[in-house]
Amino acid sequence: MKVLSWNCQGLGTALIVRNLNDEIRKNNPSIIFLMETKIKLARIRKIRSKCGFIHDLYVEPKGLAGGLALWWHGGISLSVLYKSKNSIHTIIESASLKVPKYATFVYELPKERERRVV
Template sequence: MKLLSWNCQGLGRTLTVRNLKDLVRKNNPSIIFLMETKISSVRITRIRRNCGYNQDVYVEPIGLAGGLALWWAANSSLTVLFKSKNVIHAVRESASLKTPKFITFVYGPPKEGERRTTWNLVRSLSTNLVGSWLLVDDFNDLMSQAEKEGGNPRSMRKILNFQSLLSDCNVMDLEFKGSQFTWCNKRPGVVVRERLD
């Protein structure tokens, strides 16, 4: 099973759609999770069809913010059990032990108060699972100060809250390849880089 997860920061631009199509062509994922789509499901449905996926679930953006899209091929046997502004929780029927039974897709809200609510939702989902679980995310959070460069240090309270979520859910962070940091503020002056999630 190949899975593509991308915080596309708006799916309304031609270049973003072209990049998405290139990623799909090169990687042929069976499941795609898009965050911060910022456009309606009607517009996203056309893009999904052009990418060759026939199953979907959406969470509409609020104004010009947020929005989630989950696409999968018919042979992926995915059933969505729950969806909210920041979480889509699904079960996948497969005879293979190499693929997870449950998959939870999370987009961590940028605002701390909303993030705490989302973390509690993820915790509650984790307590009722029987079988393997994959948590696919853009948590918008840091596990340690080493995951940030520039600007003010991250509050230890926030770091500990995030670490507590991962511990409570009994999940581990998978290694990654590529740049040490996954986000940059792209502002002249004080450059801030972070490895979010």
């Protein structure tokens, strides 16, 4: 099972979508985690569908900042245990895994002084 994690810094342009599709073809991931999507749910679901993924979870951006997307294929059972504007905590099951695995997908602000301690 492969996971692709990408800070796409806006998924609305044709060039970014084309680059994402290139990465999907090259790496054949089972799960994709996208950070800084900066677009609304309806648009990102169209892109997900065009990229060949069935399931998704989305954290909406705040204005023109942020946004998280998690996509996965049908052979995977992914349950979300927790989500916030910066992270998605999951448990993943599939035929290729002997036991369920926990995975946390995190996006944090790049400048340490801008991060908030929780």
